[in-house]
Amino acid sequence: MNAFQISWKNLKANRLTLALNLLLIAFGTGMLAMLLLGMSQVGERLRNNARGVDLVAGAKGSPLQLILSSIYFIDFPTGNISEEDARSLAAHPMVKKAVPLALGDNYAGFRIVGTDTGYVSLYGLELAAGRFWTKPFEIVIGADVARAQELKTGDRIYGSHGLTSDEDLHDDHPYVITGVLKKRGSVADNLVLTSLESVWQMHGADGAREITSMLLQYRSRMAMVALPVTINRSTAMQAASPAKESARLFALIGIGVDAVRWFAVALMLLAGVSVFVSLYNSLRERVYDLAVMRVMGASRGAIFAMIVLEGTLLTALGSLAGILLGHCALHAIGYWQGSPQARMDGLVFLPQEALLLAAGLCIGLVAALLPAIQAYRTDISETMSKI
Amino acid sequence: MLQTSRLTKTFPNGTSLRFPDWKVGRGEQWLLLGESGSGKTTLLHMLGGLLRPASGRIVVNGADLYTLPARALDRFRGQHIGIVFQQPHLIRSMTVEENLLLAQSFAGIGKDIFRIREVLHALEMEHKRHAYPQELSQGQAQRAGIARALVNRPALLLADEPTSSLDNRNADAAIRLLSDLAASERSTLIVCTHDDRVKEAFFKDFMFELRHERISNQLEKS
Numbered sequence: 161m162n163a164f165q166i167s168w169k170n171l172k173a174n175r176l177t178l179a180l181n182l183l184l185i186a187f188g189t190g191m192l193a194m195l196l197l198g199m200s201q202v203g204e205r206l207r208n209n210a211r212g213v214d215l216v217a218g219a220k221g222s223p224l225q226l227i228l229s230s231i232y233f234i235d236f237p238t239g240n241i242s243e244e245d246a247r248s249l250a251a252h253p254m255v256k257k258a259v260p261l262a263l264g265d266n267y268a269g270f271r272i273v274g275t276d277t278g279y280v281s282l283y284g285l286e287l288a289a290g291r292f293w294t295k296p297f298e299i300v301i302g303a304d305v306a307r308a309q310e311l312k313t314g315d316r317i318y319g320s321h322g323l324t325s326d327e328d329l330h331d332d333h334p335y336v337i338t339g340v341l342k343k344r345g346s347v348a349d350n351l352v353l354t355s356l357e358s359v360w361q362m363h364g365a366d367g368a369r370e371i372t373s374m375l376l377q378y379r380s381r382m383a384m385v386a387l388p389v390t391i392n393r394s395t396a397m398q399a400a401s402p403a404k405e406s407a408r409l410f411a412l413i414g415i416g417v418d419a420v421r422w423f424a425v426a427l428m429l430l431a432g433v434s435v436f437v438s439l440y441n442s443l444r445e446r447v448y449d450l451a452v453m454r455v456m457g458a459s460r461g462a463i464f465a466m467i468v469l470e471g472t473l474l475t476a477l478g479s480l481a482g483i484l485l486g487h488c489a490l491h492a493i494g495y496w497q498g499s500p501q502a503r504m505d506g507l508v509f510l511p512q513e514a515l516l517l518a519a520g521l522c523i524g525l526v527a528a529l530l531p532a533i534q535a536y537r538t539d540i541s542e543t544m545s546k547i
Numbered sequence: 548m549l550q551t552s553r554l555t556k557t558f559p560n561g562t563s564l565r566f567p568d569w570k571v572g573r574g575e576q577w578l579l580l581g582e583s584g585s586g587k588t589t590l591l592h593m594l595g596g597l598l599r600p601a602s603g604r605i606v607v608n609g610a611d612l613y614t615l616p617a618r619a620l621d622r623f624r625g626q627h628i629g630i631v632f633q634q635p636h637l638i639r640s641m642t643v644e645e646n647l648l649l650a651q652s653f654a655g656i657g658k659d660i661f662r663i664r665e666v667l668h669a670l671e672m673e674h675k676r677h678a679y680p681q682e683l684s685q686g687q688a689q690r691a692g693i694a695r696a697l698v699n700r701p702a703l704l705l706a707d708e709p710t711s712s713l714d715n716r717n718a719d720a721a722i723r724l725l726s727d728l729a730a731s732e733r734s735t736l737i738v739c740t741h742d743d744r745v746k747e748a749f750f751k752d753f754m755f756e757l758r759h760e761r762i763s764n765q766l767e768k769s
Binding site: 162170448449453540541544 | 588589592595597598617618621622624625626630632634636637638639640645648649650651652653654655658695707
């Protein structure tokens with residue numbers, strides 16, 4: 161019978177205590193794992209989606225809102241800008257590339273984005289089937305849109321006004337799906353792309369045509385300083401930097417995340433105390449077991465190792481369960497998540513999770529140390545003569 | 548086989564016991580008698596390698612017990628000395644068979660299921676080998692305790708008041724089993740008791756014990 165079997169049998173002898181300790185550790189570790197995975201995925205999504213975009217120009221208002229609506233397609237747009245203003249900005253010598261965006265409609269909650277082929281090349285989008293749009297009212301849909309709505313090329317769909325609801329249907333103009341995009345793991349999976357003309361014709365804008373915003377790439381490093389100032393001072397538009405606003409957003413979320421993280425750490429420490437108390441109490445019941453093991457030939461060291469193994473086995477199992485729990489929870493959140501733009505994935509594993517496991521082991525080790533020393537010191541003769 | 552010389556033990560309260568020298572031959576069966584508190588258990592624990600004497604030496608099976616390093620003494624105890632206690636003290640989280648397995652692995656001898664079955668069979672406990680200690684009667688638990696003490700074929704079998712928790716019938720059976728098994732395994736047996744039932748049982752079967760009893764009475768007086 162090896163040390164693992166002995167320790168496991170001892171743990172199993174007290175099922176309720178075992179379950180309580182496992183739960184405590186699993187919840188603590190689970191929350192930490194979920195935070196770790198969630199934050200890393202959100203951060204990665206944010207960075208991925210903003211890749212290649214140096215600056216966003218749009219109607220004046222909150223810069224964060226402009227970034228959220230134009231890059232992540234989460235919030236409402238700040239308003240519209242005239243096509244004329246946009247064109248003159250696109251022609252600015254400091255601008256290397258400019259991609260216009262026109263928002264306003266949705267299909268079953270997926271945003272319809274009027275743009276040009278610049279959007280496709282900016283994000284390196286590729287087709288899984290069909291072709292890109294060439295005429296008004298032809299659309300290309302993201303992979304998740306196709307999957308969720310069971311759409312394929314050649315299907316016709318109707319958009320509705322607004323960004324979320326399916327009331328106020330534009331039932332006079334159907335869109336024709338000409339292509340489906342390959343899955344990218346970015347917001348593009350959840351978009352319906354079409355030409356600017358489609359959006360304009362849908363809304364019957366003939367004279368003063370407007371767009372929502374423009375994604376810009378700098379031509380040089382110098383533009384980084386000069387261009388935002390130029391836009392903010394001399395046009396009716398505002399410029400917002402995705403990098404800066406993402407950082408601000410992250411800092412805002414960070415306060416809440418920190419609170420949850422400390423709570424999880426407290427839970428882990430509590431679990432450590434619980435393991436300690438359980439082991440310590442079980443020692444009192446088990447003094448004879450330990451003494452008899454010594455009589456049978458177990459050394460002091462073996463008894464010490466047995467208690468330490470019990471503690472670490474307990475917390476290691478708990479941490480492992482917790483990490484699994486964290487993944488399951490995150491996957492469940494991803495599954496039922498309302499906003500498909502930043503869907504969580506519970507099947508991604510990070511190397512930092514090994515640290516969680518190590519932390520769990522350490523807690524078990526520390527919690528078991530004192531009881532193990534106590535067990536190490538047990539005097540066989542004294543114990544056995546007490547009957 | 549077993550020899551003590553100039554053994555003394557000092558207790559925390561300052562009192563000190565001196566034990567007369569004692570020599571036990573291989574395969575002999577001895578009774579260690581005395582009133583409670585007279586040092587029987589102390590002497591038995593010292594013989595079993597559980598309690599270091601203040602001075603003097605104990606040689607068991609050629610090994611001077613308390614000159615061995617701690618780890619070697621533990622191993623020696625596991626391999627060569629079997630101890631039956633007043634209470635069986637089986638490990639509660641394990642079945643009877645696992646308790647015996649544990650004795651084999653702590654002694655550092657290989658797992659030997661056949662030997663376990665053999666011992667359990669001899670004690671008529673084979674049908675209970677998958678039972679947990681709390682599922683056993685007092686008598687069965689004590690028999691399992693005896694089985695555990697015997698499983699490694701100890702050269703020296705020590706029993707400390709093995710019958711005190713048993714009724715007449717079980718006490719009689721336990722003593723008979725201890726004595727018979729020790730004889731068939733060629734183990735030296737020392738039973739420490741103040742139970743008259745044990746004295747009577749031994750008197751019938753091993754008449755020469757009378758002499759030893761007197762020696763152990765002297766033990767108590769010293």
